[in-house]
Amino acid sequence: MDCEKRLKKLIAILLAVASVFFAIPAHALDTKGGEGIYIVPGSAINLVSRSSNIPIQIKNTYESDVVVHVFVRPTNARVSIPEAVSVKIPGQTTVTAKVPVYAIANGDVMLKAWITTFSGIRLGRAVILDMNVNADMEFAMLASFAGVIALLLVFGIFRTVRKNRKQ
Numbered sequence: 001m002d003c004e005k006r007l008k009k010l011i012a013i014l015l016a017v018a019s020v021f022f023a024i025p026a027h028a029l030d031t032k033g034g035e036g037i038y039i040v041p042g043s044a045i046n047l048v049s050r051s052s053n054i055p056i057q058i059k060n061t062y063e064s065d066v067v068v069h070v071f072v073r074p075t076n077a078r079v080s081i082p083e084a085v086s087v088k089i090p091g092q093t094t095v096t097a098k099v100p101v102y103a104i105a106n107g108d109v110m111l112k113a114w115i116t117t118f119s120g121i122r123l124g125r126a127v128i129l130d131m132n133v134n135a136d137m138e139f140a141m142l143a144s145f146a147g148v149i150a151l152l153l154v155f156g157i158f159r160t161v162r163k164n165r166k167q
Helices: 002-021 139-167
Strands: 038-039 045-048 051-060 066-074 085-089 091-105 107-117 123-134
Touching: 038 066, 038 107, 038 123, 045 051, 051 066, 051 085, 051 107, 066 091, 085 091
Parallel strands: 045 123
Antiparallel strands: 038 051, 051 091, 066 085, 066 107, 107 123
């Protein structure tokens, strides 16, 4: 059993390292002297619920409109991303694609994102995005807020009863 856990950890580490070496930053995806369609790198993404949409910014420096598919795959099993998203990007603009994500476990996840044309031709290479998953944070925040409200209610009732007894 212990050997199996070690083997799984080793495979996960090797996959993470391999995905880093086969990905390049988004600014290197430019073609023809700064023109192209590419994913804009951003800051780390924080996921604080069980399901949400993560924002992926795509820039189109061409004059014409383009329809692309955005694919995102996690490097470990802490999140599940069920489908690709189609996005129409007008010329000379940046559009934010919303990709659905479902959290399975808490922790750091590296996301490998790439775009393809409508006909399936890959544009550039994959880009690595960092994401921090705190799936239970939403419930913890709601529970603590409800606890504070309950304490204020109990304190208010206690104060009102004590005030009425004095009179």
